[in-house]
Amino acid sequence: MSKDKIAAAIRDVRDFPCPGIVYKDITPLLKDAALFAEAVELMAEMCRPLRPSCVAAVESRGFIFGAALALQLQCGFVPVRKKGKLPYHTLAASYELEYGEATIEVHRDAVQPGERVVLVDDVLATGGTARAAAGLLRELGGEIVGVNFLLELSFLNGREQLQEYRVSSLLATGN
Amino acid sequence: MSKDKIAAAIRDVRDFPCPGIVYKDITPLLKDAALFAEAVELMAEMCRPLRPSCVAAVESRGFIFGAALALQLQCGFVPVRKKGKLPYHTLAASYELEYGEATIEVHRDAVQPGERVVLVDDVLATGGTARAAAGLLRELGGEIVGVNFLLELSFLNGREQLQEYRVSSLLATGN
Numbered sequence: 001m002s003k004d005k006i007a008a009a010i011r012d013v014r015d016f017p018c019p020g021i022v023y024k025d026i027t028p029l030l031k032d033a034a035l036f037a038e039a040v041e042l043m044a045e046m047c048r049p050l051r052p053s054c055v056a057a058v059e060s061r062g063f064i065f066g067a068a069l070a071l072q073l074q075c076g077f078v079p080v081r082k083k084g085k086l087p088y089h090t091l092a093a094s095y096e097l098e099y100g101e102a103t104i105e106v107h108r109d110a111v112q113p114g115e116r117v118v119l120v121d122d123v124l125a126t127g128g129t130a131r132a133a134a135g136l137l138r139e140l141g142g143e144i145v146g147v148n149f150l151l152e153l154s155f156l157n158g159r160e161q162l163q164e165y166r167v168s169s170l171l172a173t174g175n
Numbered sequence: 176m177s178k179d180k181i182a183a184a185i186r187d188v189r190d191f192p193c194p195g196i197v198y199k200d201i202t203p204l205l206k207d208a209a210l211f212a213e214a215v216e217l218m219a220e221m222c223r224p225l226r227p228s229c230v231a232a233v234e235s236r237g238f239i240f241g242a243a244l245a246l247q248l249q250c251g252f253v254p255v256r257k258k259g260k261l262p263y264h265t266l267a268a269s270y271e272l273e274y275g276e277a278t279i280e281v282h283r284d285a286v287q288p289g290e291r292v293v294l295v296d297d298v299l300a301t302g303g304t305a306r307a308a309a310g311l312l313r314e315l316g317g318e319i320v321g322v323n324f325l326l327e328l329s330f331l332n333g334r335e336q337l338q339e340y341r342v343s344s345l346l347a348t349g350n
Binding site for chain 2: 011013016017023025027030031032033034036037040053054059060061063064065066067068070071072074075076077078079081084085086087088107110
C-alpha cells in the first residue's frame with residue numbers, strides 16, 4: 001500500500017534537535033520522485049472536497065508541500081513567514097514555543113474576505129504554529145476550510161490546538 | 176504574452192529590506208493560481224532538456240518554486256537549508272553576504288555521485304547563495320546540469336558568480 005511506502009520513506013533521527021527527541025526527517029521521501037508525487041496527490045485528494053481557492057503554508061518546510069499542493073490543486077499559494085521577511089503591509093501573530101516565543105506574518109492582501117483557504121504543513125506536532133497561522137488568515141477574512149498535514153504526531157495532541165478547524169493528515173504516528 | 180503577465184504580477188516594494196533597495200515581491204504571482212502554474216510550467220520547459228533527476232533549492236523562498244518544479248518535472252526534491260536545520264549527516268558551506276557571512280547545509284546522502292541536479296530559485300541577485308549551494312551539491316558528486324531562476328536582476332551581475340554553470344531565467348529585469 002502506497003501510504004506504507006510513504007511512511008517508510010520518513011526517517012527517524014534520534015536526539016535532534018535535542019536529546020530525547022526523535023525527529024521525523026522527510027528528506028528521503030522528498031528525494032523519491034514517485035513517492036513525493038504520490039504523497040502530494042494523496043494530500044490533494046483530501047483537500048479537493050474542501051474546494052479551496054488557495055493553499056497557505058508557513059516557512060520553511062511548510063513551503064515544500066504547500067507549494068506542491070497549490071500546483072496540484074490549481075490553487076494560489078499564500079506564504080506565511082517569520083517576522084520581518086514579507087516586504088508589503090503585514091499582519092502579525094505571536095505564539096508560545098517550548099522556549100520563548102515566535103512571530104509569524106502574512107501580507108494583508110494575501111487573502112480576500114470569504115476566500116476558502118487550506119492550511120498545509122508537513123508535520124503536525126504541538127499545533128501552535130498552525131493555530132497561529134490559521135488565526136492570522138481568519139483575521140484577514142479567510143475561511144479556513146481545512147488544515148492538512150503529511151504526518152501527525154498523535155502523541156503530541158496537536159489537534160487540541162486546532163479544534164475549531166477540520167484537521168486531516170495523510171499519516172499518523174503514535175511514537 | 177504570458178511572460179508579460181507573470182512579470183506584471185511581481186510587485187516592486189521600495190526601501191525593503193533597507194532604504195534604496197527595490198524588493199521584488201513574488202507573492203501576488205504565487206497567489207494567482209493560473210499564473211503560478213504557468214510560471215512553473217515555463218520554468219519546467221527550460222529544465223526538461225537538461226534531463227535532471229532531482230531539483231535542489233535553498234530555503235525558504237527557494238522551496239516554493241523548487242518543490243513545485245520537482246513535482247512538475249517528476250523529479251525528487253533536495254532541500255538545502257540554513258545551518259543547524261537538517262537533522263542527519265550534513266555537509267556545510269559558508270559564503271559572504273553584504274554584511275557578514277551565511278552557512279548553508281545539505282544532507283550528505285542527498286545526492287548520489289553522477290546524479291543530474293537542477294538548482295532552482297526565485298530570484299537571482301548577487302548569486303552568492305546559488306554559488307555556495309551548487310558547490311555543495313557538486314562536492315557530493317552531483318552534476319549541476321543547470322541553475323534556473325524565475326527572475327534575474329541583471330544589474331547585479333549574479334551570472335558572474337555562476338560562470339561554471341548553465342544559467343537560465345524565465346524573466347530578467349535591468350532595474
